[in-house]
Amino acid sequence: MRAIAKLQSGPGLQLTEVPVPQPGINEVLIKIKKTSICGTDVHIYNWDAWAEKTIRPPMVIGHEFVGSIEEVGSNVHGFQRGDLVDGEGHIVCGVCRNCLAGRRHLCKDTKGVGVNRDGAFAEYLCIPASNAVHVDPSIPLDVLSCFDPLGNAVHTALQYDLVGEDVLITGAGPIGCMATAVAKQSGARQVVVTDVNPNRLALARRMGATRVVDVSQEQLPEVQRELGMKEGFDVGLEMSGNPRALADMIDNMFHGGRIALLGIMPEKAPVDWNKVVFNMLTIRGVYGREMYETWYKMTALIQSGLDISPVITHRFPFTEFQQGFELMRSGKSGKIVLDWEN
Ligand code: NAD
Ligand code: ZN
Numbered sequence: 215m216r217a218i219a220k221l222q223s224g225p226g227l228q229l230t231e232v233p234v235p236q237p238g239i240n241e242v243l244i245k246i247k248k249t250s251i252c253g254t255d256v257h258i259y260n261w262d263a264w265a266e267k268t269i270r271p272p273m274v275i276g277h278e279f280v281g282s283i284e285e286v287g288s289n290v291h292g293f294q295r296g297d298l299v300d301g302e303g304h305i306v307c308g309v310c311r312n313c314l315a316g317r318r319h320l321c322k323d324t325k326g327v328g329v330n331r332d333g334a335f336a337e338y339l340c341i342p343a344s345n346a347v348h349v350d351p352s353i354p355l356d357v358l359s360c361f362d363p364l365g366n367a368v369h370t371a372l373q374y375d376l377v378g379e380d381v382l383i384t385g386a387g388p389i390g391c392m393a394t395a396v397a398k399q400s401g402a403r404q405v406v407v408t409d410v411n412p413n414r415l416a417l418a419r420r421m422g423a424t425r426v427v428d429v430s431q432e433q434l435p436e437v438q439r440e441l442g443m444k445e446g447f448d449v450g451l452e453m454s455g456n457p458r459a460l461a462d463m464i465d466n467m468f469h470g471g472r473i474a475l476l477g478i479m480p481e482k483a484p485v486d487w488n489k490v491v492f493n494m495l496t497i498r499g500v501y502g503r504e505m506y507e508t509w510y511k512m513t514a515l516i517q518s519g520l521d522i523s524p525v526i527t528h529r530f531p532f533t534e535f536q537q538g539f540e541l542m543r544s545g546k547s548g549k550i551v552l553d554w555e556n
Contacts, residue, residue: 215231217230219335220272226259227258227536239289240344241340241342241343244334244339245282246337249552250360250363250549251552254328255275255335255539274335277333279334279339280299283346284338293348298358300362301345303328305324350516364512365502367389370451370474373472373474380402380441382447384452385454386414388549390414394422397451404425407426408427408429409454417548445469446468446469447468449473449474455480461485471495475499526548528548530550530552532552538550
């Protein structure tokens with residue numbers, strides 16, 4: 215089968231031919247329909263310090279996908295050939311304290327599809343059946359291929375009650391843009407989104423932001439005054455991974471404000487802890503998605519009107535993946551979907 219892989223250490227990715235994986239007794243083989251490109255895939259493409267430390271070539275990459283069940287292992291129940299599925303890209307150990315208690319998203323031994331083992335940018339993918347998720351076939355395939363990052367947005371946005379709250383989202387990347395729509399749909403009043411990239415801010419506006427702010431041109435305290443906000447943001451969703459954005463957030467929260475951190479910071483990001491203390495802020499780290507409550511909520515949100523389709527800005531056949539990666543690297547795109555069937 216054809217697959218997009220990192221064949222050796224160093225920048226770039228290759229379209230290559232690899233054997234179709236064989237499902238073990240507890241696994242399913244999935245025929246891939248569509249995949250979407252994640253920032254993680256771009257890190258692997260670029261071969262930055264994180265990728266060099268984490269990725270062991272040769273390896274097929276990719277973890278955001280939708281496909282149909284092709285084959286099931288002899289011990290698998292509940293899936294049949296032809297079922298439309300997404301996959302949870304975090305494979306958990308199943309035996310640690312959190313896994314045994316049903317808190318699988320808190321497993322200490324998570325392995326990533328397309329990061330620590332062969333991934334989804336291929337004609338077929340093998341994963342444990344416990345990682346396959348049935349999806350609502352009335353949801354467009356393009357949208358279903360983005361459920362993994364949508365899950366990050368939903369899991370982060372739903373950490374706190376948003377009804378009537380003023381929300382600050384730092385970072386209008388694909389995840390920040392999706393979180394914007396989720397926050398609006400979940401009852402937030404103002405959803406203010408910051409970035410330094412005008413294309414991305416325009417996308418956040420399309421996704422329902424009440425106000426977008428280019429922090430290289432404007433300051434958040436002025437924006438708060440303009441919006442008639444007297445006391446700061448109630449909820450902050452950090453989705454840039456930029457220390458400056460985190461500092462801006464901490465400076466602009468209401469007393470007792472609640473922050474969820476999804477963005478992955480460089481090794482160390484300074485925090486003015488006295489502001490956290492005196493303003494009694496809550497800060498919570500968020501990783502991945504909740505298995506499988508987040509998948510349930512994503513589906514329910516879409517079934518009740520959430521539209522994330524504007525965040526998908528480009529589509530390519532998988533053979534033109536290089537173009538997709540170039541665009542992602544330029545910052546001039548939202549989500550990019552690769553088609554594996556046509
Ligand atoms: P992205 O890199 O596409 O988007 C980040 C955005 O932040 C960019 O548009 C960038 O211009 C903007 N930005 C840069 N400096 C800024 C500043 N000072 N203020 C405001 N915005 C600024 O990333 P993404 O794919 O949307 O993901 C968002 C973040 O979440 C990334 O840091 C990613 O690594 C992280 N992530 C974490 C998890 C997790 O499980 N914790 C999962 C997926 C992604
Ligand atoms: Zn575990």
